Amino acid sequence: MPGIIGIINKSQRAKNEHDLRLMIDSMMHEPFYNSGIYIQHEQGLYFGWTCHRNSYSDCMPVCNESKDIHLIFSGEVFADQDLLDCLKRKGHVFDPSTASALIHLYEEEGEDFLVMLNGWFNGVLIDSRTAKAILFNDRYGMQRIYYHENKDEFLFSSEAKALLRIRPGLRNLDNRGLGEYISCGCVLENRTLFSNIYLLPGGAKWTFQDGRCTNKSSYFYPGSWEDQPILDKETYYSRLKHTFQNILPRYFNSKEAVGMSLTGGLDTRMIMACINRPSGRLPCYTFGGMYRDSYDVKISRKVAEVCNQPHYTLTLGKEFLNKFPELAEKSVYISDGYLDAASAYELYLNKLAREIAPIRITGNGGSEILRSVRAFKATAPCNGLLNPDFDDYIRKAADTFNAVSKLHRLSFFIFRQAPWHGYIRHSVEQAQLISRTPYMDNDIVALVYQAPEETTTTNEIPLRLVADCNHALANILTDRGVGGISNASSTLFSIYREFFFKAEYYYNHGMPQWLTILDSMLAPLQLEKLFLGRNKFHHYRIWFRRELAQYVLDILSDQRAVTRSYLNNGFLEKMLMEHMRGDHNYTNEINVILTLELLHRLLIDG
Known part of the structure; x- marks a missing residue:
């Protein structure tokens, strides 16, 4: 399915660009997909995407007016009209049928903008003002992010095959995941079918600076819903x-x-x-x-x-x-x-x-x-x-x-x-x-x-x-x-x-x-x-x-x-x-x- 791809690695620039294109190629399943790349060499950020033509996310990369904040996004957000109207009253210009409003929501709300998103999605936000990138997904985890990390790099993709394509050493089945798949028809928790490849948990907000992950946090906790009073x-x-x-x-x-x-x-x-x-x-x-x-x-x-x-x-x-x-x-x-x-x-x-x-x-x-x-x-x-x-x-x-x-x-x-x-x-x-x-x-x-x-x-x-x-x-x-x-x-x-x-x-x-x-x-x-x-x-x-x-x-x-x-x-x-x-x-x-x-x-x- 369409999604996002990323390599976070401050070395081997030419190889990273080559690998990024291979990852995108592995996810181009249909002729009606669009794709693109975003690269920031200084921070070691190599990002790409695929999307349905004319879809909500067919506007990547989104940037603000001063071009110091960029967003790579996949999926959809079903925003309340009042929220969009509020952004317009504050002078922001965007197309409400695309993800272009989200960058302005971040400008207004900071990282708390994630709590306001309603839908299934994943994305990565690059804020050049603070030299950081934030990898995130929807609170349920319905738009998957597979990832692999080691001391040299962090790789992620909406499809595991993109990681397997560029790192053949990952092409091994995980026996515990395989046992769960045979028993349950899926893999449980945040494991996958593949050894050393994992799933980003739902509601994730992972921060990267200087080519490495500096914080793994969440922006949503189920308890905030579970603790509500029961109605008659x-x-x-x-x-x-x-x-x-x-x-x-x-x-x-x-x-x-x-x-x-x-x-x-x-x-x-x-x-x-x-x-x-x-x-x-x-x-x-x-x-x-x-x-x-x-x-x-x-x-x-x-x-x-x-x-x-x-x-x-x-x-x-x-x-x-x-x-x-x-x-x-x-x-x-x-x-x-x-x-x-x-x-x-x-x-x-x-x-x-x-x-x-x-x-x-x-x-x-x-x-x-x-x-x-x-x-x-x-x-x-x-x-x-x-x-x-x-x-x-x-x-x-x-x-x-x-x-x-x-x-x-x-x-x-x-x-x-x-x-x-x-x-x-x-x-x-x-x-x-x-x-x-x-x-x-x-x-x-x-x-x-x-x-x-x-x-x-x-x-x-x-x-x-x-x-x-x-x-x-x-x-x-x-x-x-x-x-x-x-x-x-x-x-x-x-x-x-x-x-x-x-x-x-x-x-x-x-x-x-x-x-x-x-x-x-x-x-x-x-x-x-x-x-x-x-x-x-x-x-x-x-x-x-x-x-x-x-x-x-x-x-x-x-x-x-x-x-x-x-x-x-x-x-x-x-x-x-x-x-x-x-x-x-x-x-x-x-x-x-x-x-x-x-x-x-x-x-x-x-």
Whole structure:
């Protein structure tokens, strides 16, 4: 995804410039990116950036009128209009659709300007008046900064591959990080998949002078939100409704076209109920599959119709399967090995979404923030998959996860799950377009910390908000049968939907081993036609056995794959044979090992 790059090193000027350009080149994933460099030899500062053309950060480097303060910035800030108006009254000239206002906010507020920023971002500010640079990111850590430091230099980048590109000695997997990735689908805390490469913690403010880091501090502490008083139910609802309606226009305000990514759930329904857009001016779309229109597609179509907006279905079909090898490899590469190969549909579908609008509004995080939904967990791999010598790392992963899970339920999501796990898909989405969600707006998150407990585990508040803002939308059932007009018929229909939701989950990739034997015996009946496509648009248990079987076998039967030190090589061969035969289900295991093998080939082995 677009981002920033930096080398802080006062020696080897020519080499630093050469390396900087190599780092930028490794992050130029698409022809619609812009890039540039900023160099200050005297302080040993070598900075670069990539960005979407015409985006909020496509104005680098930003400088003040006297040109003694410069800013390299990536991401977006959703500033309150009053803040921008205040800067204008003080005589500052800037384009409110770009990051140009931020340099003036620093002039007025000093380093405290970071607390006032609302969004996902990272950046480096160079103040020549004090001969210092400040490296920073958003309070959640959603715009990653990977870094490596030693006694001679400090390197950082929004993508780890940029560091691997110029320092081959860093191309080693970290076993603890690998164990966490296998167990949790991501790496925990501020470690990464790579030895001696770490993540800048969220809310960081690291200061550099004379070519070295002199201070590592934070500008935001979660306790300032956690310690707020709890509101009563009616006060909370009233403030949530007002705040949500107030902040939504920030996310739809853009000089570029904005599209609404609709699902059949409540999170995007709330957005549609509260945002008032002219008829026909907000293109809506839903990701769909090849077998049938899913509930997501059917319901989203109704929602768009009620709101008098056009709706499109972006289909994951045979073209995706034909391009899967290329898409899987590019997804793994862009995400620095974090996005699993099976999620290559994110790259494919977001590329299609960009053709509709380069900015995508989603409901991401809504369920987790408003209703405490948690699907993030540590899961031990199947017995026999890994070399027994690796078991300690799997146990450590579970222990670490259990420890961090004890945080405040909201803090766990926004300061742990979102930047560690949610970021992974976000990184590939952002490679294609600009993805926004209003649910992690600072004003919303701060308020939800004050929610009474009884409102954080049910659908009552979201349903009420939808009904109050657009009653017609409240009459439409969600994909899980929630809402709508309550009667005996709707109750039966909800039970029917829930049955097929769970049945598709098992048939799609969660089928237990004992049931796969029966399923293989019934294969001639093609029962997948009954279950698949009602709720999901990707079906890898079947695809790994059919359309994608040859690619999987070519990669995982290769000598390089079967000799990886963390694998039980004999089990790998057995696993592939049994899954392809259809009498065992190893969908998740194949996906993980396929991803790791691509990671080795694209980023480690050279």
